[in-house]
Amino acid sequence: MQANGTTPLVEMRDISIAFGGIKAVDGVSVDLRPGEVVGLLGHNGAGKSTLIKILSGAYRPDAGEIYVNGEKADIGTPRDAKRYGIETIYQTLALADNIDAAGNIFLGREVLTPYGTLDDATMEAETRKVMARLNPHFRRFKEPVKALSGGQRQSVAIARAIYFNARVLIMDEPTAALGPAETQQVADLVLQLKKEGIGIFLISHDIHDVFGLADRVSVMKNGKLVGSANVADVTQDEVLGMIILGKCPPGAVPGPGAS
Amino acid sequence: MTAPAATTAPPHATSGSLLSKLEIDVRMLGMLAALAAIWIGFDVLSGGLFLTPRNLWNLSVQTASIAVMSTGMVLVIVTRNIDLSVGAILGVVGMIIGVLQVQWLPAWLGFEHWLTAPIAVVAAVLIGGAIGLFQGWLIAYLAIPSFIVTLGGLLVWRGAAWWVTTGQTVAPMDTRFKALGGGVEGALGATATWVIAAVACGLIVVALGLARRRRIRFGFPVRPGWGDAVIAVFACGAVLAAAAIANAYPLPVGTARRWAEANGIAWPEGGLIIPHGIALPVLIAIVVGLAMTFLARRRRFGRYVFAIGGNPEAAELSGINTRWTLMKVFGLMGLLCGISACISTARLNAATNAAGTLDELYVIASAVIGGTSLAGGIGTIAGAMLGALVMQSLQSGMVLLGVDTPLQNIVVGAVLVLAVFVDGLYRRRIK
Ligand SMILES: Nc1ncnc2c1ncn2[C@@H]1O[C@H](COP(=O)(O)OP(=O)(O)O)[C@@H](O)[C@H]1O
Ligand SMILES: [Mg+2]
Numbered sequence: 232m233q234a235n236g237t238t239p240l241v242e243m244r245d246i247s248i249a250f251g252g253i254k255a256v257d258g259v260s261v262d263l264r265p266g267e268v269v270g271l272l273g274h275n276g277a278g279k280s281t282l283i284k285i286l287s288g289a290y291r292p293d294a295g296e297i298y299v300n301g302e303k304a305d306i307g308t309p310r311d312a313k314r315y316g317i318e319t320i321y322q323t324l325a326l327a328d329n330i331d332a333a334g335n336i337f338l339g340r341e342v343l344t345p346y347g348t349l350d351d352a353t354m355e356a357e358t359r360k361v362m363a364r365l366n367p368h369f370r371r372f373k374e375p376v377k378a379l380s381g382g383q384r385q386s387v388a389i390a391r392a393i394y395f396n397a398r399v400l401i402m403d404e405p406t407a408a409l410g411p412a413e414t415q416q417v418a419d420l421v422l423q424l425k426k427e428g429i430g431i432f433l434i435s436h437d438i439h440d441v442f443g444l445a446d447r448v449s450v451m452k453n454g455k456l457v458g459s460a461n462v463a464d465v466t467q468d469e470v471l472g473m474i475i476l477g478k479c480p481p482g483a484v485p486g487p488g489a490s
Numbered sequence: 491m492t493a494p495a496a497t498t499a500p501p502h503a504t505s506g507s508l509l510s511k512l513e514i515d516v517r518m519l520g521m522l523a524a525l526a527a528i529w530i531g532f533d534v535l536s537g538g539l540f541l542t543p544r545n546l547w548n549l550s551v552q553t554a555s556i557a558v559m560s561t562g563m564v565l566v567i568v569t570r571n572i573d574l575s576v577g578a579i580l581g582v583v584g585m586i587i588g589v590l591q592v593q594w595l596p597a598w599l600g601f602e603h604w605l606t607a608p609i610a611v612v613a614a615v616l617i618g619g620a621i622g623l624f625q626g627w628l629i630a631y632l633a634i635p636s637f638i639v640t641l642g643g644l645l646v647w648r649g650a651a652w653w654v655t656t657g658q659t660v661a662p663m664d665t666r667f668k669a670l671g672g673g674v675e676g677a678l679g680a681t682a683t684w685v686i687a688a689v690a691c692g693l694i695v696v697a698l699g700l701a702r703r704r705r706i707r708f709g710f711p712v713r714p715g716w717g718d719a720v721i722a723v724f725a726c727g728a729v730l731a732a733a734a735i736a737n738a739y740p741l742p743v744g745t746a747r748r749w750a751e752a753n754g755i756a757w758p759e760g761g762l763i764i765p766h767g768i769a770l771p772v773l774i775a776i777v778v779g780l781a782m783t784f785l786a787r788r789r790r791f792g793r794y795v796f797a798i799g800g801n802p803e804a805a806e807l808s809g810i811n812t813r814w815t816l817m818k819v820f821g822l823m824g825l826l827c828g829i830s831a832c833i834s835t836a837r838l839n840a841a842t843n844a845a846g847t848l849d850e851l852y853v854i855a856s857a858v859i860g861g862t863s864l865a866g867g868i869g870t871i872a873g874a875m876l877g878a879l880v881m882q883s884l885q886s887g888m889v890l891l892g893v894d895t896p897l898q899n900i901v902v903g904a905v906l907v908l909a910v911f912v913d914g915l916y917r918r919r920i921k
Binding site for chain 2: 289309321323326329334340353356
């Protein structure tokens with residue numbers, strides 16, 4: 232299936248993790264190439280968020296390996312993942328509600344003055360720039376993000392992920408809180424970032440969010456990989472069958488979770 | 491007395507067109523209004539005894555120890571933790587430095603050596619900090635709830651305070667050390683007070699100007715020029731008024747006479763009016779407040795503390811070393827207990843194993859009255875210090891009116907609950 236030769240930006244091999252005996256992710260392998268959008272699909276509770284949290288350094292897997300540019304990567308903390316250029320927009324957004332947009336975007340990577348103090352002015356200026364690109368009407372730079380609307384909060388989380396020149400972008404249900412216009416904005420952004428050669432994991436429980444944007448899809452069910460397919464080789468109904476029944480169609484490569 | 495600390499930038503957007511134009515923290519104004527009401531109320535009830543330079547000076551000195559610790563408690567509570575051991579840490583540190591300067595150091599340096607006080611202060615800060623770091627380690631790295639660790643700490647350190655001398659009180663303290671507690675030795679005098687006030691005013695103006703220039707350079711919206719001017723006038727006015735009040739309280743005649751003799755000044759016919767000026771512990775509290783505000787607002791550490799309080803998971807996912815940050819917060823709290831141990835030991839001119847008893851409650855109450863949210867993520871250093879001043883004002887006022895101690899406790903407890911209730915109403919309103 233992955234015939235186009237280039238080394239994957241990221242490859243997760245046979246990843247497993249259990250929480251108190253429940254195998255949230257069980258022997259899952261996925262990969263991602265430069266400029267590629269891979270849709271990660273599955274019902275709520277399928278293990279999608281847990282899988283990508285392993286890639287973003289939030290959890291350490293019980294088993295399995297991660298390769299970045301073909302080399303084995305040791306990702307133990309979110310900081311490690313960021314060092315590999317892996318940025319994440321979490322399903323929960325992971326914003327500190329009591330801090331303003333700039334504070335959140337630069338959290339953990341603050342710009343400092345020569346005296347070692349926070350350079351809030353520079354951070355605010357950079358925030359204004361990146362937000363102008365994502366959400367031109369955004370004005371509430373001085374307020375804690377708690378005061379923002381769902382869409383505005385989402386754009387702050389997206390801004391944080393794209394500001395630092397990500398090479399791999401993980402978007403976990405990025406349009407869950409958005410209306411149709413904002414959802415379209417995110418779709419445009421995905422296509423633009425793809426053009427810049429960034430690899431994107433686009434996670435959703437809704438096939439319609441993903442099908443128009445993704446080059447490939449991987450489907451999870453009960454922590455296991457049902458299968459992966461080029462979007463061109465399968466129909467929406469077939470992918471739906473993968474999600475709901477765990478049935479792998481002929482156009483897809485079956486995983487351990489295929490029934 | 492906490493006026494310089496109150497000039498820090500407001501954290502929230504505010505309602506009301508004038509106030510929002512000035513970007514003034516409405517909450518802080520509310521607290522100042524409450525404080526004014528308490529002061530005026532007690533002054534009326536006591537027939538003019540409360541708003542005297544003498545009473546206000548004493549009030550400032552009595553507030554210093556709690557105010558210093560409240561600045562650290564803000565950060566502890568902001569991270570969704572609590573420290574119940576601060577009074578006990580104060581107790582054990584006070585005992586140790588008491589014995590240090592009454593028994594150990596004199597044996598080595600002789601009595602009243604100039605090094606005694608500095609060594610005692612450094613020891614207090616180091617021991618307090620070490621205790622705090624240790625508790626912080628248990629909380630952050632062994633994941634034992636802070637409530638439990640510091641509840642245990644309360645018993646352990648109070649017991650340890652007794653052990654230092656098996657319960658015996660140690661006195662008197664080194665003369666230079668005693669200055670840390672205020673009193674006559676710790677009154678800085680008129681000239682120093684005016685110099686400090688002038689420097690503070692200069693810093694206020696410079697800070698406002700720099701902040702403004704910076705925002706203009708980046709093309710950000712700025713508050714109107716007259717707004718900055720109004721703030722500068724009020725802040726400097728408060729500083730100068732505090733200095734004037736401190737200088738309006740003269741030394742007692744006997745002390746003044748001794749001072750005159752010591753300085754070779756002839757005692758004039760009508761006596762000599764020598765102002766107290768600002769008290770050293772109050773100056774220490776103000777400097778601590780400014781330093782802590784700087785740490786909380788201008789340094790990465792402070793940003794992390796607030797991020798952890800706002801959303802611990804988000805802080806972790808941002809790559810912040812949340813455990814080390816938390817451990818440092820408790821270390822800082824312990825260090826501040828060390829400073830307060832110096833102030834209260836010096837003020838009492840004795841080290842007793844009961845020193846600081848119940849201080850944890852006053853420190854927590856100060857932070858909470860000052861607007862620190864127990865849910866985490868919200869709180870200001872200046873607010874907590876103001877909270878300490880409010881509580882001390884209530885107590886001093888009631889003492890002045892001859893209210894019995896049990897009734898004092900009832901009032902302070904009720905005010906704490908009321909303050910949190912009103913604050914909750916206010917927060918829900920602005921949401
Ligand atoms: N931190 C955790 N502790 C315990 N169980 C968890 C944790 N995170 C996820 N799970 C469990 O793992 C499973 C997969 O969850 P998740 O990855 O969030 O699914 P998805 O993102 O596909 O909806 C669920 O059963 C969930 O309850
Ligand atoms: Mg999920």
